[in-house]
Amino acid sequence: MTRFDLEKRFLHGGDYNPDQWLDYPEILEKDLLLMEKAKANTFSLGIFAWSTLEPEEGVFHFEWLDKIMDDIYAAGGNVILATPSGARPSWMSKKYPEVLRTNASREKMIHGGRHNHCFSSPVYREKVAIINKKLVERYGQHPALLMWHISNEYSGHCHCDYCQENFRNWLKEKYQTLGQLNHAWWGPFWSHTITDWAEIESPSPLGETMVHGLNLDWNRFVTDQTIDFFEHEIKDIRQLTPDIPVTTNFMADTYDLIPFQSLDYGKFAKHVDVVSWDCYPAWHNDWETTADLASKVAFINDQYRSFKQKPFLIMESTPSGLNWHDVNKAKRPGMHMLSSMQFIAHGSDSNLYFQWRKSRGSSEKFHGAVVDHDNDENNRVFQDVAQVGEALEKIKEIKGSYKQAKVAIIYDSDNNWALEDAQGFSQASKQYPQTLQKHYRYFWDHDIAVEVITKEHDLAKYDLVIAPMMYSLPEETMNKWQEYVANGGHLVSTYITGYVNENDLTYINGWPAQLQELFGIKVTETDTLYPSDENSVAYMEQKFIAKDYCSLFEVKEAEVLATYGSDFYKDQAAVTKNQVGKGTAYFIGARTQADFLDHFYEEIVQENNLKNNWVVQGNPAVSVQARDFENQSYYFVMNFSEEEKTIEVAEETVDLLTNQSVATNISLKPYEVKVLSPQK
Numbered sequence: 250m251t252r253f254d255l256e257k258r259f260l261h262g263g264d265y266n267p268d269q270w271l272d273y274p275e276i277l278e279k280d281l282l283l284m285e286k287a288k289a290n291t292f293s294l295g296i297f298a299w300s301t302l303e304p305e306e307g308v309f310h311f312e313w314l315d316k317i318m319d320d321i322y323a324a325g326g327n328v329i330l331a332t333p334s335g336a337r338p339s340w341m342s343k344k345y346p347e348v349l350r351t352n353a354s355r356e357k358m359i360h361g362g363r364h365n366h367c368f369s370s371p372v373y374r375e376k377v378a379i380i381n382k383k384l385v386e387r388y389g390q391h392p393a394l395l396m397w398h399i400s401n402e403y404s405g406h407c408h409c410d411y412c413q414e415n416f417r418n419w420l421k422e423k424y425q426t427l428g429q430l431n432h433a434w435w436g437p438f439w440s441h442t443i444t445d446w447a448e449i450e451s452p453s454p455l456g457e458t459m460v461h462g463l464n465l466d467w468n469r470f471v472t473d474q475t476i477d478f479f480e481h482e483i484k485d486i487r488q489l490t491p492d493i494p495v496t497t498n499f500m501a502d503t504y505d506l507i508p509f510q511s512l513d514y515g516k517f518a519k520h521v522d523v524v525s526w527d528c529y530p531a532w533h534n535d536w537e538t539t540a541d542l543a544s545k546v547a548f549i550n551d552q553y554r555s556f557k558q559k560p561f562l563i564m565e566s567t568p569s570g571l572n573w574h575d576v577n578k579a580k581r582p583g584m585h586m587l588s589s590m591q592f593i594a595h596g597s598d599s600n601l602y603f604q605w606r607k608s609r610g611s612s613e614k615f616h617g618a619v620v621d622h623d624n625d626e627n628n629r630v631f632q633d634v635a636q637v638g639e640a641l642e643k644i645k646e647i648k649g650s651y652k653q654a655k656v657a658i659i660y661d662s663d664n665n666w667a668l669e670d671a672q673g674f675s676q677a678s679k680q681y682p683q684t685l686q687k688h689y690r691y692f693w694d695h696d697i698a699v700e701v702i703t704k705e706h707d708l709a710k711y712d713l714v715i716a717p718m719m720y721s722l723p724e725e726t727m728n729k730w731q732e733y734v735a736n737g738g739h740l741v742s743t744y745i746t747g748y749v750n751e752n753d754l755t756y757i758n759g760w761p762a763q764l765q766e767l768f769g770i771k772v773t774e775t776d777t778l779y780p781s782d783e784n785s786v787a788y789m790e791q792k793f794i795a796k797d798y799c800s801l802f803e804v805k806e807a808e809v810l811a812t813y814g815s816d817f818y819k820d821q822a823a824v825t826k827n828q829v830g831k832g833t834a835y836f837i838g839a840r841t842q843a844d845f846l847d848h849f850y851e852e853i854v855q856e857n858n859l860k861n862n863w864v865v866q867g868n869p870a871v872s873v874q875a876r877d878f879e880n881q882s883y884y885f886v887m888n889f890s891e892e893e894k895t896i897e898v899a900e901e902t903v904d905l906l907t908n909q910s911v912a913t914n915i916s917l918k919p920y921e922v923k924v925l926s927p928q929k
């Protein structure tokens with residue numbers, strides 16, 4: 250049991266940067282008063298404090314941090330203490346230029362920004378090890394210390410000589426011989442056979458970008474190297490504070506709110522104790538409905554929870570607007586409570602903010618924060634935060650509970666990289682992550698819990714597994730799917746599946762025999778359409794639009810569920826279903842729109858009893874999400890619309906937020922959220 254497991258409250262608070270305010274003792278004092286008023290209990294400290302902690306090489310100043318840690322503890326709060334490697338002091342860049350990154354065009358960066366450091370640099374690693382050790386020695390036993398926040402939003406890559414050397418060594422370990430490497434990279438193509446390890450260079454716009462095996466390995470290397478750096482950072486931390494969990498804050502690819510693209514978080518998650526992430530949706534934007542956006546936020550939360558299949562943390566979010574969106578709109582009344590509760594509903598044990606207090610200078614001075622420049626609690630945003638703090642106290646019994654799901658969607662980073670890189674199909678319409686989110690949407694609309702898993706996760710506990718667009722599909726995964734279906738699982742696959750293996754080499758003899766057997770079809774062609782082109786599929790006596798991709802196949806054993814409406818493949822199979830052992834394998838050959846997916850999944854859900862029976866009559870804009878303990882479930886009912894909505898549920902409940910009983914007919918005002926506990 251760690252201190253975090255024993256913590257009986259949801260974490261509420263966020264990034265606190267007192268190091269920016271050391272010349273203003275009255276501000277620091279005010280912070281303590283305001284924390285209580287905001288019902289904030291947890292602060293992430295020191296994330297970018299290196300230049301304050303070590304203003305000169307080897308000269309350390311901890312007194313300010315001692316005081317803040319003590320003060321927070323005295324006020325009943327927790328600290329998530331950061332290692333400061335996300336940005337380093339300028340003296341270090343000056344004295345040891347090797348710590349700076351070299352970009353893909355082989356240009357050496359100069360000091361500036363953050364995350365501008367080489368993960369391989371021995372000097373950087375040494376400096377990080379020194380400061381981290383000092384921090385763990387000094388604060389490892391501090392009673393306020395709840396968790397370690399390792400660095401900040403790891404990202405990016407470096408192409409310096411050290412990194413090239415590490416890349417080559419990584420490749421040597423993977424392939425052992427150049428023969429094997431050349432085979433995987435399809436060496437003779439454009440005369441690219443490598444004859445000496447020293448010839449290998451990371452992908453670069455000045456050189457190589459067309460060797461797909463190289464690109465894929467580089468992406469994998471970057472993840473492994475980042476993890477290696479993270480492991481380096483936590484060496485002493487693990488040894489000296491084995492009971493304090495470590496995390497590092499993950500991201501999403503924002504604006505679009507799709508999973509983060511450049512690191513394989515599924516792999517990274519195995520190295521952290523608790524997954525945490527930073528979520529910045531553009532609420533109230535002008536290109537999608539609130540429900541559209543909410544379902545994407547839900548998807549990523551489900552994904553990041555599913556990595557470790559246990560509660561995660563929201564490490565950063567904003568109480569109001571941001572500073573880096575194109576338009577930084579304020580959250581409308583009600584949205585802060587709703588969006589905060591949505592995190593909890595999907596399994597977060599926190600709502601933490603960036604940041605506690607708006608800074609006075611530099612680029613983040615207008616980023617939303619709990620404490621505005623007015624330095625006062627009597628404003629709308631602060632009051633919204635305080636209300637969330639109060640709500641989290643009221644529902645604290647839910648902390649630590651999990652979410653059960655019988656449906657899983659597979660998101661695979663390797664596949665995403667390989668597919669993005671593939672030249673063919675249509676660059677603009679591949680949209681792998683977005684496609685997963687579209688499949689997810691049916692389940693979100695119908696309040697059916699989903700886990701978003703990697704291809705490594707065990708499938709046995711799911712009744713339905715959805716794996717769209719698995720362009721890159723290792724044989725091992727095919728075998729796993731085969732076994733899953735044979736044992737009674739239901740699997741959905743789609744167009745652009747099973748083209749290449751784990752090295753991005755196409756399968757010899759076309760569509761793999763295992764897939765032919767599993768789906769009872771043989772895919773022979775994939776037609777890519779122009780954006781203005783359209784086909785249709787006829788399914789259950791209705792016609793649905795198909796766009797972008799239509800795969801053609803020979804039908805072997807499978808039952809044909811839908812056929813194409815036009816073009817040279819008119820009347821040929823478009824969607825199939827194949828009975829294998831005790832289970833079923835479905836194949837959706839065409840990219841359809843939400844209307845088809847609604848009908849398609851509705852059938853599967855009915856047939857296999859996957860419906861959420863607690864919701865008698867739902868509404869697509871009202872999301873119902875449960876969190877469960879062994880003998881008790883809690884229901885979050887959230888209206889993601891600007892209108893009043895009504896739903897009907899199976900039993901009477903008590904709303905933990907108001908302590909009032911709630912009948913089975915529930916009506917919700919715009920943006921209203923209820924947290925319901927069935928009456929015992």
Ligand code: GAL
Nearest residue numbers: 401402527529565571603616
């Ligand atoms: C995050 C970052 C924070 C802050 C925030 C602003 O990506 O970790 O330090 O910059 O964005 O939204």
Ligand code: ZN
Nearest residue numbers: 367407409412
């Ligand atoms: Zn480097």
